[in-house]
Amino acid sequence: MELRYSDRASYVKASEIRELLKLTQRPEVISFAGGLPAPELFPLEQINKVMNKVILEDGHAALQYATTEGYNPLRKIIAEQRMQPNRIDCTYENIMITNGSQQGLEFSGKLFLNEGDIVMCESPSYLGAINAFKIYNPKFVEIPMDENGMIIEELEKALEKYPETKMIYTIPDFQNPSGKTMSLERRKKLAEIANEKKIPVIEDSPYGELRFEGEKLPCIKHFDAEGYVITLGSFSKTFCPGLRIGWVCAHKDIVNKYVLIKQGADLQASSVSQIAAARFMEEYDLNDHIQKIISVYKKRRDLMLDSMKKYFPAEVKYTYPEGGLFTWVELREDLDSREINMEALEVNVAFVPGGSFFPNGGNNNTFRLNYSTMPEDKIVEGIKRLGEVLKRHY
Amino acid sequence: MELRYSDRASYVKASEIRELLKLTQRPEVISFAGGLPAPELFPLEQINKVMNKVILEDGHAALQYATTEGYNPLRKIIAEQRMQPNRIDCTYENIMITNGSQQGLEFSGKLFLNEGDIVMCESPSYLGAINAFKIYNPKFVEIPMDENGMIIEELEKALEKYPETKMIYTIPDFQNPSGKTMSLERRKKLAEIANEKKIPVIEDSPYGELRFEGEKLPCIKHFDAEGYVITLGSFSKTFCPGLRIGWVCAHKDIVNKYVLIKQGADLQASSVSQIAAARFMEEYDLNDHIQKIISVYKKRRDLMLDSMKKYFPAEVKYTYPEGGLFTWVELREDLDSREINMEALEVNVAFVPGGSFFPNGGNNNTFRLNYSTMPEDKIVEGIKRLGEVLKRHY
Numbered sequence: 001m002e003l004r005y006s007d008r009a010s011y012v013k014a015s016e017i018r019e020l021l022k023l024t025q026r027p028e029v030i031s032f033a034g035g036l037p038a039p040e041l042f043p044l045e046q047i048n049k050v051m052n053k054v055i056l057e058d059g060h061a062a063l064q065y066a067t068t069e070g071y072n073p074l075r076k077i078i079a080e081q082r083m084q085p086n087r088i089d090c091t092y093e094n095i096m097i098t099n100g101s102q103q104g105l106e107f108s109g110k111l112f113l114n115e116g117d118i119v120m121c122e123s124p125s126y127l128g129a130i131n132a133f134k135i136y137n138p139k140f141v142e143i144p145m146d147e148n149g150m151i152i153e154e155l156e157k158a159l160e161k162y163p164e165t166k167m168i169y170t171i172p173d174f175q176n177p178s179g180k181t182m183s184l185e186r187r188k189k190l191a192e193i194a195n196e197k198k199i200p201v202i203e204d205s206p207y208g209e210l211r212f213e214g215e216k217l218p219c220i221k222h223f224d225a226e227g228y229v230i231t232l233g234s235f236s237k238t239f240c241p242g243l244r245i246g247w248v249c250a251h252k253d254i255v256n257k258y259v260l261i262k263q264g265a266d267l268q269a270s271s272v273s274q275i276a277a278a279r280f281m282e283e284y285d286l287n288d289h290i291q292k293i294i295s296v297y298k299k300r301r302d303l304m305l306d307s308m309k310k311y312f313p314a315e316v317k318y319t320y321p322e323g324g325l326f327t328w329v330e331l332r333e334d335l336d337s338r339e340i341n342m343e344a345l346e347v348n349v350a351f352v353p354g355g356s357f358f359p360n361g362g363n364n365n366t367f368r369l370n371y372s373t374m375p376e377d378k379i380v381e382g383i384k385r386l387g388e389v390l391k392r393h394y
Numbered sequence: 395m396e397l398r399y400s401d402r403a404s405y406v407k408a409s410e411i412r413e414l415l416k417l418t419q420r421p422e423v424i425s426f427a428g429g430l431p432a433p434e435l436f437p438l439e440q441i442n443k444v445m446n447k448v449i450l451e452d453g454h455a456a457l458q459y460a461t462t463e464g465y466n467p468l469r470k471i472i473a474e475q476r477m478q479p480n481r482i483d484c485t486y487e488n489i490m491i492t493n494g495s496q497q498g499l500e501f502s503g504k505l506f507l508n509e510g511d512i513v514m515c516e517s518p519s520y521l522g523a524i525n526a527f528k529i530y531n532p533k534f535v536e537i538p539m540d541e542n543g544m545i546i547e548e549l550e551k552a553l554e555k556y557p558e559t560k561m562i563y564t565i566p567d568f569q570n571p572s573g574k575t576m577s578l579e580r581r582k583k584l585a586e587i588a589n590e591k592k593i594p595v596i597e598d599s600p601y602g603e604l605r606f607e608g609e610k611l612p613c614i615k616h617f618d619a620e621g622y623v624i625t626l627g628s629f630s631k632t633f634c635p636g637l638r639i640g641w642v643c644a645h646k647d648i649v650n651k652y653v654l655i656k657q658g659a660d661l662q663a664s665s666v667s668q669i670a671a672a673r674f675m676e677e678y679d680l681n682d683h684i685q686k687i688i689s690v691y692k693k694r695r696d697l698m699l700d701s702m703k704k705y706f707p708a709e710v711k712y713t714y715p716e717g718g719l720f721t722w723v724e725l726r727e728d729l730d731s732r733e734i735n736m737e738a739l740e741v742n743v744a745f746v747p748g749g750s751f752f753p754n755g756g757n758n759n760t761f762r763l764n765y766s767t768m769p770e771d772k773i774v775e776g777i778k779r780l781g782e783v784l785k786r787h788y
Contacts, residue, residue: 001621001645002592004560006508006530012654022461039454047457048449055442060433063441063634067416099493099638103660110529114400131658135504136400166398198396227395240457242665244493251395260406264525266497270664271636 011134024350030382032369033350042240050279062275068263070097071274077281083249087218096258097269101234101246105132107261108202113138117166122150124357126176140359149182152189168201173208174324177357177368184217191223206234207324212298214322227251238290243273297372303379304371311387313394325372337367347385405528418744424776426763427744436634444673456669462657464491465668471675477643481612490652491663495628495640499526501655502596507532511560516544518751520570534753543576546583562595567602568718571751571762578611585617600628601718606692608716621645632684637667691766698765701774705781707788719766731761741779
C-alpha cells in the first residue's frame, strides 16, 4: 500500500508519554510517568446518583445531539463557579465546552498558526501542547524560566527579535512539567504585552485550583484589558478526566471562532458527560472535592520531596511545586535521562525523560516526576529505587 | 481587538444546518431540518442499568484517562458485531474510536489534504464532511449521481482529468442528503479504482444498518484488496448520539496515523461513554434495538412519502430512500428553496435548503427532508403545510 498523506501528517510524532504509559501498565511498575489524577478520589457514589437522574429524568436530551457551544447550564456553572472566582469577568457566552483541554490546545493551533508562524512558550513546556501545535508546523521560540515562571524580560527580548510572533503559550500555575508558578507581577506584565502587541496568549490552566499552600494568584486573563488572553480550563484534574470536559474562556468574538472550528471537528462534546457534570456541580460543591484532592496530593508531594532528599544524590536539583502534580529534576549535564529511565524500568520504576518537553530539543539531563497517582508506600519505595539508580552515576 | 488568525480559519463558515437548528428549537416548529434520531427510542432503562454498573464496578477506569486508540473491548465489539457482519475482514486493531464520526471526517481531511488538493465527492454530499474538509482548503470535484448512487463512469472521467486526486469521499447507503444508495456493482468498481489508482476512499457509513427493505449490500471496504478504503462508522444513528462514539475502520498502518492525529487533537474519546457502550453491547443485542428503530423510521418514511404524494404539487420530484433518515426534493429550477424555507417557517415548518450540500454552489432549487425525528401526526401536518406553501409557486 502506498498512500500520499498530507504534509502536516509528517509533522506529528507519537507522544513519548503515551507510548511510555503503555510500557508502564504492568502492575508491578511504580510509575511516576503519567499525569493521572488519583482514581481512588473519584466521587463514584455521587457521580452514580447524578448519572441515574440524568439518564432517567433527562435522558432524551442527554443522549441526543446538542449545540456545539456546549450545554448552557454547564457553561454558566463554569463561568460562575470556576472562572469568576479566579477573577475572570465573564458569562456563559465566554465559555465553549471542549473535549478535554487538549482539544482547546489543538483548536488554538488551528485558529492562529500558519506554517512557519512563531509560537513562544516556556522552556520546558507541556508535551501535549507542543504536539498539538506541531501539526501546523510553526517555529517554536522557547523562553527561559526561573523560580517565578517565564522570564518576562526574555520574552520581551524575543518579541523584539520576532515581532511577527503569532501566539504565546503559557501554563502559569504549577507548570507541566516544571512545577513552577508565574508570579503575580509577571502575569500582569504578560497581559499588558499581549494587549500592547496584539498577540494572543493561550493561558493553559488545568492545575491552578490545586494549590497546596501560599496565596492563590489570579489568572493572567484577570489583567486582560481587551481580550487577547484565552484561558483553557479543565475538569480532568479537579473532577475526573474520563468525562472529557474542558473549556475555552475568551472574548465572545473569539469563542465564536472556536465554535466554528469545533463544528467541523466533532460537532459537540458528549451530551451525557456535560449534563452529568452540570448536575454534579449543582448538587455538590466541587470545592469540597478539590479540598480532598489537595490534602492527598500535598501529602504525596511532601513524601516524594522528603524521599528525594533522603535517597537522591545531594547534587541532583529539583523544583518545589506549591501545587499541581509534578516536580522536575535536573541531573548533571552529561547524563541522559532516557538511559536512566531504562535502568529505572529494570527495577520497575518509570518517569518521563525531559527532552520531549523542549520543542527544539536538547536538555536530555532532565526528567519529570508525577506524585499524584501512586499511593504513599509506592512513592517512598519508587524514589528509593530511583535514588539507587541515580547513585550509580554520581 | 485585532487578531491575526490563521488562513485556514477564514475557510470555515457556520454550518447552515446547525444555525437553522437553533431557529427551529421553538416547540411549535415542525422540523424536518435536523438529522436527529428519534429520542423516544433511546433505551433509557437499559442504559441506566449499564451506567450504574460501569460507575460502581468500573468507575476507576471509566472516569480515568485511557488509551488514544479506544477501549479495547469496545474496539473488539465493533469489529465483531458491526464490521464483520458487514463483510469487512477486520479485528480490533483495525478500529480506532472517534468522538462521533464527524471527527473521523475531520481527521481524514487532516491526514490527506494539502491546500489545493482535489477531493471527489457525490453531488450533493454531506454538509458536515464538506465543512470538515474545507478548513484544509481543497478543491472539490462533484461527481453526479443517479438512482444507483455515484456514477462511476463520471468518476473515471474526472479521475482522468485530475489524476492527482487525493481522496474520494462517499456515503454509499441512504446518502445524506439524497437518500440514494450505491449499487453493488458500483461499490466493487469503486474499490477497484481506489486500489488501482492508490487513492483513499473515505466510506462514510452512519446509516447502512438502517435498511427498511431490499437486500443489504456489503460495504465498499468488503471489496478492498490492499487497504485503500477507510470506513467510518457511528453509533449516533443506531444507538444514541449523545455518547459521541464513532470509529475509523482501516488498515492497521492507516489506523496508526489516525491515532497520532487523535493524540494531538483530544487524547481520547470519553472513557465513560466507551465503557458504557461496550457493556450495553455485551448485555443486550444492538440488532434488536436497530430493528425497533427501523420499524418506526419505515413507518415515518412511508407516511412522509404518502403525504408528499397527497399534498405536494405533482411536478415536484423526490427520492425514494430504502433506509436512513432523509428524502431529497427537487423543485422547478427557477425556485429558491431558501425563500421557500422562509415561507415555511412562517407556518412553523422547517427543512434544510439544498444549496449547502453542493461544495461548489448552485442547485438552490433543492432541499432535504428528515423523517426520523417528528412523530407521525406532525409529519402529516408538516407536509400538508409545506405542500400549501409549494402550491403557491406551481
